[in-house]
Amino acid sequence: MKKIRWSYPLFRIFGIRVDLHITFLLLLGLFCWEGHQAHQWAGALAAFIGIILAFTSVLLHELGHCLTAATYGIKTPRILLMPIGGMAQMTHIPRDPNAELKITLAGPLVNFVIAGLLFLIVGAPDMRFWYIELFSLNAMNLARLTIVWNLTMGLFNLLPVFPMDGGRILRALLAKRFDYLDATRIATYTAKVFIVIGVSLALMWGENYLMIALFAFIWIGGEAEYQQVRFLENYAGLTIGDVVTPWAGGPNDPALKNWPSLSATWPLEVYARHFETKPEAFYPVYHDGKFIGVVDTARLKSALHVAKQHRNEAIRQDKGNA
Template sequence: MLWSIPVARIGETAVRIHVTFLLFLIWIGAAQWQVGGRDAALQGVLFMVLLFVCVLAHEFGHILVARHYGIKTPQVTLWPIGGIASLERIPDDPKQELLIAIAGPLVNVVIAAILIVVIGIGFNEAVVTGLDDPRASLLARLATANIFLFLFNLIPAFPMDGGRVLRAFLAMRLSHGEATRIAARIGQGTAFVFALAGLFVSPILVVIGLFVYLAATAESQHVALQDGTQGLPVRSLMVSAVEALPASSTLDEAVDLMLRTSQKEFPVVDETGHPHGLLTRDGLILALRESGPTRPVQEVMMRDFPTVGDWQPFEAALTLLNQAKAPAIIVLDSTQKLVGIVTPENIGEMMMVRSVRPDWRFGTRRVRA
């Protein structure tokens, strides 16, 4: 994810911290320093670090239950407004999605229960303690924060946990697409309430409202795209008008091709049309900066690139593009020769078409990047 820093790996999941979270810690420390000096600043930063450990545990509640159902999570990213676990896919079974969604908030319940019952903070103290109350103990504030995280995440604002729980219940009676559309509309409405409340209460609610609105919209469009392309092979939706670079090409020849086309990704093929690599526009510019125009393309191309067969369902290409985080997927025919590519830009154009024409069915007309 852009502007995120890897800090650890737990099992198969990379833990990343967004740079805005680090800036947020600095801001918290500076604000507390002004109020109570060095000790207050250290307490404030320590509280935020412990809080986000709880957030990480919350996300791993989702991750571990998802792993039980065979769904991997390549990475989880911590933001100032919470964590995002990037599941490879959403389960088709609504009951599985329900259990995955509810697992995170239940982790916060367990943490709060440990602090209240085992350590003995007291339920009344945990409920009435303010998160920014300097007179309260650190553990009491942490118990309060976990109770808040539990309640806040169960708000039915898709794609928050409560929204996913709502979609799971709806999907038990409706189609997955219709359940998503209803949950997304509720999420967008809730996001508007957050933003409106933020004008009078706290600016952070405006940020949360914006995040929820954009995420709900993106999820709704993604599901609409899946519905519109369901059952169609990759060949029906791939970019087939692709210019490829011969394996013997130089960077100078690659520049000529880049200037003659609107492509950003260039497959590198041998004389029989079998792909050997992928050269991106950014990679080309970087290579030109570091070496001369006569350098062979084969020395700078990506050799590890995802491929998909043109006969496979388009959903397979969508899943692969999400998992690989690659700039493009090379599409092959039955003889393993290049016949097209699928790119995020290609997907974006189809999503824009679906947002304007929800009834549009792809496959009757080629959408090209």
């Protein structure tokens, strides 16, 4: 049975693959239909151009993040465009709060720069400026629509709702005073408060299903990233060698023949999830070609507890010597 593809590649820019989620076509079709209902084919064309302009702004927003991240050696294999916005899938998020602040602020800054440049073209706003027809082909109307969209996107992203930009800014600021996991947890809980308020307002103002769906996506994304950070923090800075236990039988013991060998220098976080799926396994561990013991998954929790104590003590000593 052929697997359903939910996204399709559009092009590459700065070495980053830009993909389009298939549900984007539903949003495009809906707006074009509404435009047709309002002003026939001219309205449909205006809706099409408006959506393209909006998502060009979304793409530029994400590129702001990606190109700033590249200055810190962080790669972005893909940007995914969805009906609720864009998502830059970076290889990792920097642990340095200052780096995360700069990378995060770059996105909304792009939106404000776009709006500022368009203001230079259309002139200073007056009361009539903010009256916009959604399905008008008038060039000035489309420019004003793009300005409003960029201002709205830039400001909305600055709300302290993790993992949106504002939530990441909050996490980066908190990380200057708290450890990374606590900063992420506080940012996640703060986001949930704002999401509850946002959903309540959306319900009060009518059937704002797209806004509710956006908040639901943000809630799920924030919780998923918090759990990921929580998992990684549990193993951060530890290697396979830190959880090795002695093995009296030696490397040729028949009990070890079915398990692959590991290096003591490999990062533990890469293999931890696999170990969790093997409750009774014995992985032989080597260092500089010498057998030093095994990773006994049945005893991994106790070995990890001791390793974390040693790690935390080393961190405290380093801070004391700083």
